[in-house]
Amino acid sequence: METKTALQELLHQALISAFNGVDGLPETKDIAIKPASKAEFGDFSNTSAMGLASTLRQPPIKIAQTVVAEVEKMGCPKWIKRMDVVSPGFINIWLAGDSAFGAVKAIIEQGENYGRKPAGTGRRTLVEFVSANPTGPLHVGHGRGAVVGDCICRILEANGCEVTREYYYNNAGVQMKNLGRSLHARYLQALGDDVEFPDDGYKGDYVRELAETLKEEAGESKRDAKLEFFTVYASDRIMQWIDEDLKAMGITFDVFFKESSLYESGEVEEALKQLAEREMSYKQDGALWLKSTQFGDEKDRVLIKSDGEKTYLTPDIAYHLDKARRGFERAINILGHDHHGYIVRLKAGIQALGFSADFLDCPTIQMVSVERDGKEVKLSTRGGEFITLKELLDEFGADVVRYFMAMRSYDSQFTFDLNLAQDTSEKNPLYKIQYAHARTCNLLVKAKEQGIEWQGADAVDFELLQLSEEKELGKALARYPEIVDRAAAELAPHCLPNYLLELANLFNSYFAVGNNDASARILRVDAPELTQARLALVVVLRQVLRNALGLLGISAPERM
């Protein structure tokens, strides 16, 4: 990081000095210093010359040459070995010394904190995710949202944010009553009564199972129980299932927030009052409307229906008022993409209360479809047939499910082919990554067996590491903090699996060199100093693999 800043300042100085007085020169912080994409391009590259071509009315290559010449005139710092100008105007920079391993010592010192920023340096953030009403077991779509949400939390925490994980649900609305009626009907059916099942009831087998359990527990005693009994009975048990599934994936929440509490606390009324005071609501046709069109919505939305019932939107606006009141500086809602149409009106509600639209970010997670035997399995809680998250967890385990759910951008829908997942599971990229980690652990065990003691980074001479595989690996390890930065800035967990796979491949290639060339082996009893240097690389790799896997909530086994 420091090198980068120094380079920015150096190039900025050169630009000012060479083109003194010209308008439109970039500021120091805007000079892009990027890690070179290939070894032949040095350590860093800069593209300022291309960007300035039109401003300076000169060919970019000439500008680049001028800048480099200016640096030399000013006296090129010792820590820069070489600066090249390459068509059409890249400035490629080589650092002196063995930059490939510049980060290694720091990584060893920082250990599990490598890639993390100090707590409290980021915004206080509330992440709301899953938020499924307890009307049925979680399906794979919920699973994707759950994994992405949890990974985003872990990534933001690594970025210095104080994060609260929250699950918002409604245990008292229409859907819950519907669930209660569904259980009641199944219960009576289980008792042998000939009753009709509600048309809009929950048709899944799990309601039948609940009815059977209830029959075993209570016999016929609940035949005339109130609807509320069935609603509470069903939702309590379903919430337990949900909790178990989430725990099985390593996901825990700090707060389970009930919609009903917003009514109890008076915040719903408070929100309505504030909207009225701000003249953001109005009455028409017997209903109360939100002026959401003022904030880009295509039509105004109803807050209170003409029958006096509030719409879903009203408590949700109150909920976000509550989030702000609790002192959060940022709210993130992980939503299923089928709810994307709702975002504009919710943001409108927040803005109508006077908050910035930036307060809330709503990444929407694209649908997951599931294929079995080449046929799509429909995912519908009410339709009855679905693949549950639990089935997936039982079949593949939490690590695999988490990896797959996080490995690609949530902007893309994806098809989870159960047969394919099973067939290829042994060649799963995750196993390659975990195997690489196990290998690093084993190398250290092996070293001890051979009487080699890892003596820490201080004793290491990195000049001894001359293999191209070693340098590539060293550079890749140094890039980790940038990967975390980007994952946090873009709320994009999928950066991490890609990076992990790259590390695993680099390490496997390095390791394999030793198969054909004994001098390239990591453990060399005949060359203790070289072995120490190589072990340093292994220790650092192990650390970075652990740190990155930790951000995904995936285990780093020492043996497989």
Added chain:
RNA sequence: GCGCCUGUAGCUCAAUGGAUAGAGCGUUGGUCUACGGAACCAAAGGUUACAGGUUCGAGUCCUGUCAGGCGCGCCA
């Protein structure tokens, strides 16, 4: 009809406006009695859906077209 997302190798997907578009799986050929082979090396495979535009430079940004998914309620 309007809105959101997507379209990249046979398949599943990466790629911060930068240099010759990359991985995994699959296919083909090779390495190997090993510091754990759950490995490695190599090859084949691309008009980045199509057509324009913006600029030094576009898979990436803009416009249009086509295709797939989702959403468009005084439902949640």
